[in-house]
Amino acid sequence: MNTTLNDIAVRIPTPLRGLTQNKEIVYVSGKTIKELLHNLESQCPGILNRICNEKGEIRRFVNVYLNGEDIRFLNGLDTPLQQKDEVSIVPAIAGG
Amino acid sequence: MKEFFDCLKCKECGRSYPKEALHVCEFDFGPLEATYHYHKIKKYVSRQMIESGPYSMWRYEPFLPLEEEPTVGLHTGMTPLLDAKRLAKILGVKALYIKNDTVNFPTLSFKDRVVSVALSRAKELHYEVVSCASTGNLANSLAAHAAANGFKSYVLIPADLEPAKVIGSLVYNTRVIGIKGSYDKVNRLCSEIAGKYRWAFVNVNFRPYYAEGSKTMGFEILEQMGWKIPDHTVICMASGSLLTKIDKAYQEAILCGLVEEKPYAIHGAQASGCNPITAAFKKGTDLIRPIANPNTIAKSLAIGTPADGYYAIQTIRRTGGYAEDVTDQEIIEGIKILAETEGVFAETAGGVTVGCAKKLIQKGYIPQESQVVLCITGNGLKTAEVLKDHLNPIDVIDPYIQDFDKIVDFEK
Numbered sequence: 001m002n003t004t005l006n007d008i009a010v011r012i013p014t015p016l017r018g019l020t021q022n023k024e025i026v027y028v029s030g031k032t033i034k035e036l037l038h039n040l041e042s043q044c045p046g047i048l049n050r051i052c053n054e055k056g057e058i059r060r061f062v063n064v065y066l067n068g069e070d071i072r073f074l075n076g077l078d079t080p081l082q083q084k085d086e087v088s089i090v091p092a093i094a095g096g
Numbered sequence: 097m098k099e100f101f102d103c104l105k106c107k108e109c110g111r112s113y114p115k116e117a118l119h120v121c122e123f124d125f126g127p128l129e130a131t132y133h134y135h136k137i138k139k140y141v142s143r144q145m146i147e148s149g150p151y152s153m154w155r156y157e158p159f160l161p162l163e164e165e166p167t168v169g170l171h172t173g174m175t176p177l178l179d180a181k182r183l184a185k186i187l188g189v190k191a192l193y194i195k196n197d198t199v200n201f202p203t204l205s206f207k208d209r210v211v212s213v214a215l216s217r218a219k220e221l222h223y224e225v226v227s228c229a230s231t232g233n234l235a236n237s238l239a240a241h242a243a244a245n246g247f248k249s250y251v252l253i254p255a256d257l258e259p260a261k262v263i264g265s266l267v268y269n270t271r272v273i274g275i276k277g278s279y280d281k282v283n284r285l286c287s288e289i290a291g292k293y294r295w296a297f298v299n300v301n302f303r304p305y306y307a308e309g310s311k312t313m314g315f316e317i318l319e320q321m322g323w324k325i326p327d328h329t330v331i332c333m334a335s336g337s338l339l340t341k342i343d344k345a346y347q348e349a350i351l352c353g354l355v356e357e358k359p360y361a362i363h364g365a366q367a368s369g370c371n372p373i374t375a376a377f378k379k380g381t382d383l384i385r386p387i388a389n390p391n392t393i394a395k396s397l398a399i400g401t402p403a404d405g406y407y408a409i410q411t412i413r414r415t416g417g418y419a420e421d422v423t424d425q426e427i428i429e430g431i432k433i434l435a436e437t438e439g440v441f442a443e444t445a446g447g448v449t450v451g452c453a454k455k456l457i458q459k460g461y462i463p464q465e466s467q468v469v470l471c472i473t474g475n476g477l478k479t480a481e482v483l484k485d486h487l488n489p490i491d492v493i494d495p496y497i498q499d500f501d502k503i504v505d506f507e508k
Binding site: 015 | 108119120122123124125126127229231279283284286287291299300303334335337383385386399401402403404406
């Protein structure tokens with residue numbers, strides 16, 4: 001698909017690439033993380049349900065990073081986005 | 097034994113998974129946990145049956161996720177529970193017990209329990225290479241058990257671990273790979289390796305099996321307390337897994353009729369230099385902010401992104417416990433007071449547990465009239481270097497009685 005200027009690169013983890021036609025990066029527009037995730041859902045149906053729970057909150061073992069910072073410690077789903085931002089969706093890693 | 101272990105289930109959404117080398121729910125990425133047919137276990141087990149079982153952690157085999165007889169770590173567990181009267185007096189509680197995994201077999205830490213289960217399961221699933229991400233104790237245990245059971249092994253550790261812990265892995269002729277960075281970086285790399293190589297990573301793809309091994313520390317406490325749940329249990333936390341599993345053991349013992357149900361509190365202990373769980377608890381949230389650069393002498397607890405932190409907080413809250421952390425100085429004091437009063441030489445994590453217990457008692461979170469168990473998880477010889485500047489120097493004298501007379505400070 002064509003990317004427009006206000007599209008933001010979203011990095012998709014391996015387990016979710018079945019929903020993105022195996023793309024590692026999907027370009028999505030959005031003024032906030034919430035908007036971006038909903039637009040991602042319209043491009044890749046089914047992906048939102050994997051990232052967010054029924055209350056619409058980010059699932060406990062999914063981390064969404066904006067430029068390397070966990071959005072939980074920014075403004076959560078309302079975190080505003082700017083051009084050239086990079087968003088990564090990363091499953092939490094168990095260990096220890 | 098085969099009929100007790102049911103399946104793996106996601107702790108978040110409850111989806112079931114087969115009993116394979118899986119650890120994450122493919123739907124919501126939640127951790128998988130071993131589940132059991134408790135109604136069958138309840139019919140099968142009794143106090144008497146357990147007491148007549150092997151003198152090891154395997155007397156609790158019905159509660160462990162295996163399909164065959166155990167093959168690894170047959171002598172692990174059943175460590176002493178000490179009635180620590182002298183320490184109780186100093187800390188100001190009625191009764192205090194030390195669950196002493198500093199003398200666990202074969203590598204002197206509680207990790208011998210988890211590795212025994214994970215490698216027994218790895219044999220059942222026909223794995224030949226075993227591996228782990230470790231802050232030290234796990235690496236020692238994995239290397240020893242692998243050596244004794246003919247597995248090839250790789251252990252990955254932060255490159256700056258205590259020398260004794262590094263040697264305590266190398267001696268078993270395992271491959272030790274030091275990673276430049278914190279445990280969390282080691283862990284991340286291990287996840288990637290586990291995705292690429294068909295190895296049994298005890299704390300990655302075998303985590304559901306491995307973690308269950310910690311329950312045996314809890315079961316032993318109950319049995320050694322005369323089949324009673326202690327009022328208070330203080331447990332140190334790295335990933336938080338041990339704390340949740342000791343609680344799970346208490347719950348399973350209630351469920352299967354081995355102990356009476358009663359109120360009990362589980363308390364979590366961390367080092368202030370790496371306190372993601374206690375910090376979140378004290379803030380009243382269960383949102384854990386990772387610690388990017390842990391800085392504490394308690395290296396075995398230095399996990400900045402604790403996998404079970406959320407569940408540990410839930411457990412502490414549910415049971416009415418508290419979470420506390422201590423400075424490096426308090427850790428040293430904790431090690432010394434335990435050694436000086438009870439003759440138990442614990443590693444830094446044990447100093448954390450004792451130091452936090454002291455604070456919890458002082459602050460009234462553990463009332464003076466209660467009965468407390470401290471879980472001491474590893475041996476002091478592994479981290480002896482931290483005491484270098486904190487002990488009295490030795491007296492060096494010439495071999496003459498008059499020289500000896502000069503240094504004697506008590507005659508009787």
